[in-house]
Amino acid sequence: MVYVLTPLNVYFLLKGNPTFLALTFALPAFAFYLKPKLYRVPPMNYFFSFLFLFITIGLIDLFTLCILIPPFLIIGLLFTKWKHKKDNFIAIFGYVVAMVILYGIYSYACYFQRADILEYLQNNLLSISSYTYVPQLILPYSEIIRYAQISTGIGFLIVMVLVIFRKENWRATITFYAYFNFLILLTFIKSEWLDIDMLNNSISVFLPIILGLNISTISRIINFGLGRFKKFSPVTVGLIFISMLYASYYYQEKSISSLTISDQTPKQILNAYDKISQTFFRNSYCVVNDPAAQVISNNSHFFMNYDFFLNDYPKIDLINTKHKKDPNFLVKNPQYSLSKSVLVFVLNETANNESNSFAENKQLQKELIANIELFKKRGRRVNLFYDSEILKVYEIINEPRESKISELIF
Numbered sequence: 238m239v240y241v242l243t244p245l246n247v248y249f250l251l252k253g254n255p256t257f258l259a260l261t262f263a264l265p266a267f268a269f270y271l272k273p274k275l276y277r278v279p280p281m282n283y284f285f286s287f288l289f290l291f292i293t294i295g296l297i298d299l300f301t302l303c304i305l306i307p308p309f310l311i312i313g314l315l316f317t318k319w320k321h322k323k324d325n326f327i328a329i330f331g332y333v334v335a336m337v338i339l340y341g342i343y344s345y346a347c348y349f350q351r352a353d354i355l356e357y358l359q360n361n362l363l364s365i366s367s368y369t370y371v372p373q374l375i376l377p378y379s380e381i382i383r384y385a386q387i388s389t390g391i392g393f394l395i396v397m398v399l400v401i402f403r404k405e406n407w408r409a410t411i412t413f414y415a416y417f418n419f420l421i422l423l424t425f426i427k428s429e430w431l432d433i434d435m436l437n438n439s440i441s442v443f444l445p446i447i448l449g450l451n452i453s454t455i456s457r458i459i460n461f462g463l464g465r466f467k468k469f470s471p472v473t474v475g476l477i478f479i480s481m482l483y484a485s486y487y488y489q490e491k492s493i494s495s496l497t498i499s500d501q502t503p504k505q506i507l508n509a510y511d512k513i514s515q516t517f518f519r520n521s522y523c524v525v526n527d528p529a530a531q532v533i534s535n536n537s538h539f540f541m542n543y544d545f546f547l548n549d550y551p552k553i554d555l556i557n558t559k560h561k562k563d564p565n566f567l568v569k570n571p572q573y574s575l576s577k578s579v580l581v582f583v584l585n586e587t588a589n590n591e592s593n594s595f596a597e598n599k600q601l602q603k604e605l606i607a608n609i610e611l612f613k614k615r616g617r618r619v620n621l622f623y624d625s626e627i628l629k630v631y632e633i634i635n636e637p638r639e640s641k642i643s644e645l646i647f
Contacts, residue, residue, distance in 0.1 A: 239485070241375045241492045244382070245441040256435060259294045259301035260442055266290050266328075270313050271409045273324035280327055287328045291335035299361040300435050302339070304423075306332065309416050316412045350536050360532060363432045373492045378437075382421060385444055388451050389414040395454045405457075410450045417447050505628045506530065506582065512623055513538075513580060513630070521640040523576035525605075527598055530582075539576055543601055546581065547608055558615060578640040579633040580622060581605060609633065 295302040396407040523539035534540035560566035584599040623630035
C-alpha cells in the first residue's frame with residue numbers, strides 16, 4: 238500500500254530471491270533472540286533450534302548469514318535484559334558452531350569441485366544480477382532513507398520517555414532502531430566482500446518493520462489521552478483502513494501504470510546455459526559471451542569473451558587448421574588448441590539495453606554473424622542450438638560427435 242515509498246526493486250518480486258527466503262527464517266529468530274520467553278524450551282533445545290536455523294540460512298544465502306545476522310546478534314546482546322544474556326550467548330554459540338559446520342560443508346564441496354573456497358565465498362556474497370533500480374519512488378531513494386533514520390531518532394526519544402517515566406520495556410524496539418541505522422552505515426563502506434545493492438535490497442525488508450515500530454510508539458503516546466475512547470477503536474480502525482486503501486490507489490495509480498515488463502535478457506541467457514549444461518559434456522566446449530557471465534563458466538566449460546572471439550580466435554583457428562594433421566604441433570603449441578564445440582551467444586535487436594550489461598552486446602550482432610559465416614567457409618559445421626526472440630546461440634563444431642553427451646554415449 239506504500240509502493241511509491243518502498244525502496245524495493247519491483248522486478249525482484251517476480252523471481253526467486255535467496256535473501257528474502259533466508260530472512261523469512263531470520264526474522265522470527267531475531268524475535269526469539271530478543272525475547273527468549275517467547276520460545277519456552279530447555280537450553281539444549283534452544284541451542285539446537287538456533288544451530289539448525291543458522292545452518293538452514295547458510296545453505297540458502299551466505300549474504301544473510303555472514304553480513305546481516307552477526308550485527309544483530311551483537312547489537313541485541315547489548316540491549317537485552319541481564320536475565321536473557323545466557324540465552325543470547327547460547328544462540329551466539331549456536332551461530333559459531335553453525336559457521337564451523339557450514340565451512341566444513343562448503344570446503345568439502347569446493348574440494349570436490351576443485352574450486353577455491355575463498356573465491357566461492359566471495360562469489361556468493363556478491364551478485365551480478367542484483368541492482369538498485371527504483372523508478373517508482375515519488376521521493377529520491379536517499380531522501381526516503383534519511384527520513385527513516387530521522388523517524389528512528391524521534392522514535393528513540395519517545396521510547397526513552399516511556400522507559401524513564403513509565404518504566405516500560407522497549408529494548409527490542411531500540412535494538413531494531415540501532416540495527417537499521419547500522420545497516421545504512423554499512424552501505425557507505427567500500428569493500429570487495431560487500432555488495433551494496435544486496436544490502437539496499439535487505440534494507441527494504443526492515444523499513445516496514447521500522448515503520449511499524451514508529452506507529453507503535455506513537456500509538457502508545459496517543460493512548461494516554463484517548464484511552465477512554467477505546468470502545469470506538471473498531472470504527473476508527475475501519476475508517477483508517479478505508480482511507481489508506483483509497484490513498485494507496487489515488488496517489489499510486491500513475492506510478493503503477495507506468496511500470497514496464499521486466500527485461501527478459503538475463504532469463505533467456507540462463508535458459509540457454511541450462512540447456513547447454515544438460516546437452517554437452519563438461520569441459521568439452523567453449524562459450525562465447527559477455528565477461529559478466531564468466532562466473533557461470535567456473536569448473537564447467539571454457540570461456541571466451543566477444544573481443545577475443547572477433548579479433549584473435551579466427552587467427553588461432555586458421556593456425557590450428559593448417560597444422561591439424563601434425564600430431565606434434567599441438568603438443569608443442571597448446572595455445573592453438575580448440576574446444577570440440579564453440580557456443581556463441583548472439584543477442585538480437587529486440588534485447589533491451591536499459592537495465593543490464595548483457596543487452597549492450599546486441600550491437601555486435603552483425604560482427605558475430607560475419608565471424609560465424611567465416612568459419613562456415615572454412616568447413617566448420619554450424620548449428621543453431623538455441624533460438625528465442627531475444628537470443629540465439631550458434632554451435633561451431635570443431636570435432637563432430639565429440640562434445641554432446643548423447644553422441645558420446647550412443
